[in-house]
Amino acid sequence: MPQSSPVDPSGSLVARLDLPPLGTGPLDGTTFTVKDNIDIAGHRTSYGSPAWRDAHPAPTHNALCVDQMLAAGARCVGKVVADEFTYSLDGESPFFGTPRNAKAADRIPGGSSSGSAASVANGLADFSIGTDSGGSVRVPASLCGLWGMRPSLHRISEAGVLPFMPSVSTVGVLADGFAHLEAAIRVALRSGPTPQAPLQRILVLSDALEIADQSVRSQTEAALEDIARRTGLPLEPIRFSQIVGEDVPLSDCNTQALRIMQTAEFQSTVSNWIEACTPELGFPFSMAYGNVLAFDRIAALDGLARCERLFESINACLSPGTVICFPTTPVIAPLKGSLNTMDAVVDYYDRTMTITAFSGVGRLPEVSVPLLTVDGCPVGLSFAAAHYQDEFLLRTVSEMTGQRS
Amino acid sequence: MPQSSPVDPSGSLVARLDLPPLGTGPLDGTTFTVKDNIDIAGHRTSYGSPAWRDAHPAPTHNALCVDQMLAAGARCVGKVVADEFTYSLDGESPFFGTPRNAKAADRIPGGSSSGSAASVANGLADFSIGTDSGGSVRVPASLCGLWGMRPSLHRISEAGVLPFMPSVSTVGVLADGFAHLEAAIRVALRSGPTPQAPLQRILVLSDALEIADQSVRSQTEAALEDIARRTGLPLEPIRFSQIVGEDVPLSDCNTQALRIMQTAEFQSTVSNWIEACTPELGFPFSMAYGNVLAFDRIAALDGLARCERLFESINACLSPGTVICFPTTPVIAPLKGSLNTMDAVVDYYDRTMTITAFSGVGRLPEVSVPLLTVDGCPVGLSFAAAHYQDEFLLRTVSEMTGQRS
Structure with missing residues (x-):
């Protein structure tokens, strides 16, 4: 079982990074981390699976959402733990450990954006980019005491992000407060001045x-x-x-709609790769994956x-x-x-x-x-x-x- | 230069298939083909690139949209030519040939859903599933004299379809008439009886x-x-x-918006693979690709x-x-x-x-x-x-x- 590095008591880091800003803007002076299903140029992306990481070359480009943050003045300080194939709400990875829940150290951080939550809650970064299909940003935000937003489906570009369930998955943000959440999300959404209705x-x-x-x-x-x-x-x-x-x-x-779409789409993305390459799977994922394999999508x-x-x-x-x-x-x-x-x-x-x-x-x-x-x-x-x-x-x-x- | 098979005067087929319906429904008795960037179980998907095809295993599942058609009563009769990485509006593939424009045999069919258009226009199928990011369904429909629809972005599941520009790409349909177009699209859209406004x-x-x-x-x-x-x-x-x-x-x-999003997203998807694997590229694509590589996404x-x-x-x-x-x-x-x-x-x-x-x-x-x-x-x-x-x-x-x- 992997342990947190002594220099990372949060247990969230896959790699400590120091990517300087590529411009100035509303994120000047802020720091962020990136969930390990989102590309960072020159670093292999694991999707929470060492087997996936080792089978795929390092990307030459950052995910577009990462470049948006860097261009708006933020500094990227780390690549952080994701649950295996981001197919979990736990945050207990058999490969990368359990990132620390800063507010309740004996409890899980929630997943699959577990490292995103732990890196922010433990003070390593002001915000983190995660992804959310069934709750993977919102659940760790809730369980770790953070602000978290899952935007409207598809409003943030998924280029360079494994869209493992393309009709369901969104890029989202976890942050230590409203100011960082709003600033980062508005950059990623490319929000304009469009007036919208008052609260009624x-x-x-x-x-x-x-x-x-x-x-x-x-x-x-x-x-x-x-x-x-x-x-x-x-x-x-x-x-x-x-x-x-x-x-x-x-x-x-969930049971009559979202879970069906998720499972059907997961079969056409990650399952295809698993069936062809028969990688090592962690125990929690392999339990869940049995249901994916048995799922009759036509029915x-x-x-x-x-x-x-x-x-x-x-x-x-x-x-x-x-x-x-x-x-x-x-x-x-x-x-x-x-x-x-x-x-x-x-x-x-x-x-x-x-x-x-x-x-x-x-x-x-x-x-x-x-x-x-x-x-x-x-x-x-x-x-x-x-x-x-x-x-x-x-x-x-x-x-x-x-x-x- | 590859030639059309003598048994395929349309020049559209990558593989002749005979996948029987998986159910009955509004597509009973119809036949369709599938563009070669959309997964068919047991057949490698090329995305118009032999190098991509050879580097990736055959999928174990059909794309979800293919299963939707089969379940609604349609029979799949072929996998058809796509332009290289679907990054073209030409339909002249250096690897798979130029599918025949049935209404103007000395002219291009348009792309990138060139085989989709040619297979329908030459009578091999009633409709074809294609994809459209910058016009890849609509242009071959126009140039080959077919009905074609690009639905609202993201309304059709992209599971099993290379979403090479995820903020831009849609699955679409080309058909020999309105009836087949409407029936196939409504199955893929999962259209309900929701009343919508009359034409005003x-x-x-x-x-x-x-x-x-x-x-x-x-x-x-x-x-x-x-x-x-x-x-x-x-x-x-x-x-x-x-x-x-x-x-x-x-x-x-185009110039101030869509092309910029397309190029930025293409860098994070196909470019990452090309830069890591240095595959053989066709001449037309390699010309266009120079612009992709030179593109400064931050600017x-x-x-x-x-x-x-x-x-x-x-x-x-x-x-x-x-x-x-x-x-x-x-x-x-x-x-x-x-x-x-x-x-x-x-x-x-x-x-x-x-x-x-x-x-x-x-x-x-x-x-x-x-x-x-x-x-x-x-x-x-x-x-x-x-x-x-x-x-x-x-x-x-x-x-x-x-x-x-």
């Missing part, structure tokens, strides 16, 4: 609160009351069945149509000026090493992805804010808005949480 | 008509007059500068922001119920072998991409309809609508052109 409605996704642990739920409700007072707007509870106009549970977002094609219908329904409900709130994760970080039974894995994944899949199928921008503390551990409160309303969401979150934009 | 406005993109050859322009105007009579709606000429609210030419879509990052602003402006103008019309290409197909001087290449590419980049930066769905004939050669008339208005566009095109939906 605050929806609360009831089903997500009901799924959460009672202590997470009561903290969420208290934080939302503060927000209602600050904004002077009422909280409007809404059920998933009202959003989509069908009597279906929130878990449909499941209705799930792809379900994704499209849910996208339409969710966005028809989220009119401009509307934000929807829910706990980012239903739980605090599980203890390290505790996800070693099927029951524990299913409980953590099914409940977490029931919530995270909502923005996934909606292709929504979502910001996780470190507003909650349960048993001394952080949990995020999430805010989401309609597809492409990223700039509205950033401004709204700053207003709702009293941050200066 | 017909815009005509004046700049595109002015760029076109005079004979293409006069044919376009005559066809549009027919459409105005059929629909009872007036034609509303509009200039690109009116759409974006700035005094800029239509060519900005050009403003072009990425320009893409985002143009996307916003174009879609703000194209309200629901609005369609915009223009010739798909400004010219008929050039003669085979005529694109052998820099002047000829620049004239063909710059004028063509000035038009095709409009839907590119707008992320618009666009249908090219074989309505025009100039000097005995086909040219397409294109119809585009706002991002995600694909189903509106299909229904509108059927009404405007008198097709039965």
Whole structure:
């Protein structure tokens, strides 16, 4: 089992780097790290898999999103750990170790952007570029007490990023505060001055609160009351069945839609390589991969149509000026090493992805804010808005949480 | 120089296949071919490059879009020629030959979905799956006299398709008529019954008509007059500068935006592989590739922001119920072998991409309809609508052109 380097108590670094800025701009004076499924020129990209790393040459170009940050004045200080093929929400890599959860050292950091979260939370960088398909930016942000944003699907270029599930995967950012999050995201989104609607409605996704642990739920409700007072707007509870106009549970977002798209797309990307090259696989991934191999995509094609219908329904409900709130994760970080039974894995994944899949199928921008503390551990409160309303969401979150934009 | 197989007078086949349907549905009884940058299980994918083909193992899964067609009742009859790395609008491959333009045998078929167009136009299949980043479905559809559609960016899954420019590339369809086009596209889009606005406005993109050859322009105007009579709606000429609210030419879509995004993204995808593996390159591609290598992406990052602003402006103008019309290409197909001087290449590419980049930066769905004939050669008339208005566009095109939906 690999250990953290003595010079890296965060356990997040795959390689310490010092790539100077390539220009000046809104990120002047900031530092960032890059998840190891995002290309850095001259360094092999592992995607969390030593076998993948060794089988592929080093890229000659940075990922485009990395160059955007460097050109805006930021300095890249490291390449950081990703879960194997970024196919996990744990952050416990059998190959690269478990990056340290700075707020709860005996607990997992969450994944798959585990090194991104740990590098920021442990003070190595101001922000980190990660990726998010089923929650891989939002979950570690929630569990490590960071700000994290998954923008609208496809708004950030994926050139130089393994788009391992191209209809689902986004580039995102984790940061130590709102200022760095907003600055980095606006650079990556190429945000303009386009005026967007003022905040008009605050929806609360009831089903997500009901799924959460009672202590997470009561903290969420208290934080939302503060927000209602600050904004002077009422909280409007809404059920998933009202959003989509069908009597279906929130878990449909995951089990009947997003997970089907993810698995079908994963077969056409990473599976093709694994089947051809039979690399060494880590134990946690090999367990999950059994389900990928057994998945009958032809029988499941209705799930792809379900994704499209849910996208339409969710966005028809989220009119401009509307934000929807829910706990980012239903739980605090599980203890390290505790996800070693099927029951524990299913409980953590099914409940977490029931919530995270909502923005996934909606292709929504979502910001996780470190507003909650349960048993001394952080949990995020999430805010989401309609597809492409990223700039509205950033401004709204700053207003709702009293941050200066 | 490779020759067409005597059993394939179309010159389009890389491999003759017979993959039976995997289900029944709206494509029952139809046949299709697949461009050779889209995975077919058990067959190596070339991306138009023998070196790429030989360096990568055969996929174990079909691309998801191929399985969608098979599951809906279609039979796959062949893998067909693509231009090298799909980085061309010519259809003259130094490795796989020049698929036959069935309507003008002495002329190029257009590219990069050259084999897709030739296989359909020569009667081998009812439709073909291609890809389009800068016009690679629309241009061969126009030059070969076929129906072709590039849907809204990212609406069709790219799993198993080389997304060589992930912010730009779409999967699309070429077909022998409206019925097959609509059926195949609706399967790939997972179209639902969502009602969309009725046709209310017909815009005509004046700049595109002015760029076109005079004979293409006069044919376009005559066809549009027919459409105005059929629909009872007036034609509303509009200039690109009116759409974006700035005094800029239509060519900005290409030179100041789309081409910059394309080149920057291509560096992070195909260039990384070429630089690491130094494969044999065909002469036409190696000429174009010189520009890719010399491109300074840091200096050009403003072009990425320009893409985002143009996307916003174009879609703000194209309200629901609005369609915009223009010739798909400004010219008929050039003669085979005529694109052998820099002047000829620049004239063909710059004028063509000035038009095709409009839907590119707008992320618009666009249908090219074989309505025009100039000097005995086909040219397409294109119809585009706002991002995600694909189903509106299909229904509108059927009404405007008198097709039965």
